[in-house]
Amino acid sequence: MDEMIDGAVVGQLARLLRQVGVEPTALEACRVADQKLRRRVDVVRDALLVDLPPGYDEAAAMVRAAFEDETFTGWMLWPVSEAVVDRTLASGSARSFDDALNVLALLTTRLSGEFAIRRMLDARLERTLEVAAAWTRNPDLHVRRLASEGTRSHLPWARGVPELVRRPGVTRAVVDALYTDESEYVRRSVANHVNDLARDDPDLAADIVAGWLDHPDENTPRVARHAMRTLIKKGHPRALELMGFEGSDFQVDGPSVIEHDVPVGAEVRFTARITNTGTVAARTAIDYIMYFRKARGVLRPKVFKIMSRSIAPAETVLVDTSYSFRARTTRAFHLGEHAIELQVNGRPYGRDTFRLMDPEEMS
CATH class of the missing domain: 1.25.40.290 (ARM repeat domains)
Known part of the structure; x- marks a missing residue:
């Protein structure tokens, strides 16, 4: 530019x-x-x-x-x-x-x-x-x-x-x-x-x-x-x-991080299962919250969209997604513990952690 x-x-x-x-x-x-x-x-x-x-x-x-x-x-x-x-x-x-x-x-x-x-x-x-x-x-x-x-x-x-x-x-x-x-x-x-x-x-x-x-x-x-x-x-x-997102009766299993030691430049992958335990179809906004580690060690949340969809009663939706820690000019990454939560219709569910690592220390 x-x-x-x-x-x-x-x-x-x-x-x-x-x-x-x-x-x-x-x-x-x-x-x-x-x-x-x-x-x-x-x-x-x-x-x-x-x-x-x-x-x-x-x-x-x-x-x-x-x-x-x-x-x-x-x-x-x-x-x-x-x-x-x-x-x-x-x-x-x-x-x-x-x-x-x-x-x-x-x-x-x-x-x-x-x-x-x-x-x-x-x-x-x-x-x-x-x-x-x-x-x-x-x-x-x-x-x-x-x-x-x-x-x-x-x-x-x-x-x-x-x-x-x-x-x-x-x-x-x-x-x-x-x-x-x-x-x-x-x-x-x-x-x-x-x-x-x-x-x-x-x-x-x-x-x-x-x-x-x-x-x-x-x-x-x-x-x-x-x-x-x-x-x-x-x-x-x-x-x-x-926006028509309705429903709050969910059972959420996860998120579960696949690899808990993630080198800078790689992806952290996680899965989850969301089941509608209500009696009517629920239109849902499914997001995840990434808690990034900052320079002073505190964790700061950032919400990322996964999908929007309707979930029928007793239906289970599988989530399998990832976030890339490749180098970028818009965000600085800091080594150490990070965390992920799932969010369904604005409510957080579950939490798992992982460590962002120096690739040379992992080799």
Whole structure:
């Protein structure tokens, strides 16, 4: 991902700006090699702020002029959008603030403005959300998605907007307007948005999805499931009910770990048996909880999905699954004892442990 903004991209951006009357001296002198993507964005933005005219109106006019060239597209637009926001916030003008939102809507048709809009939300939350609500009716799907994605409370890679976390209900009008959007790209953003809300106000997230299910279209059940995925894993009662997971009469044998000494790079495999001891069929969400050992020795849980299925009375479902401890950038593994529990409709059952080992010590 770091290479999305490389020397070639910076050079192309410089050429485009020169065509519209900007002398890109600082831009051509900046170096982005050997830096992470976020830092590359900041370096290019800072160079743009040197090269662009100092006033908002002049800078925005240059950006709009460059947009007339179809090659003004892709990842180069991220630092451009950040520079536009910097100029409008420095101006302190309400008029330029609204115009900058229009520029972001324009740029987002070629690359999402979801990161740049975060500082605008931080500066003037109510006005930015008012404009985002209007975007939900925009004919361009990328602008509609920006309304949802840019206002998420926990948008990955993006700077936080504390007020969105403190007031999780302020974006409800946006997601309620878009959950039946014709674009799956937009609907998926809406589901992720509500899944974010579930971290801050689980009951609100469930209420939003309940409202959708009262007025569904053919895509709503899938959107609702994706929006409720974290609450389902956490066993939130209303979320389980909304998704139709019913039943609590189970006999669970296991989980049973097959090999209790597991080398880093290998898999831990475990089995279990789940029997419905009730008198009616139970629709079940079957997950497992992996308790990862952290650097200080404590165990931290992480829920992983196994399956969703209906279990008839007296029926037994066999579980045979595994987790891989292969090296990955998203999680650091620590040697020592780990544990596994099974979870059925939000309730934990059983527990078995294993040791994560250094492969060289096992040879």
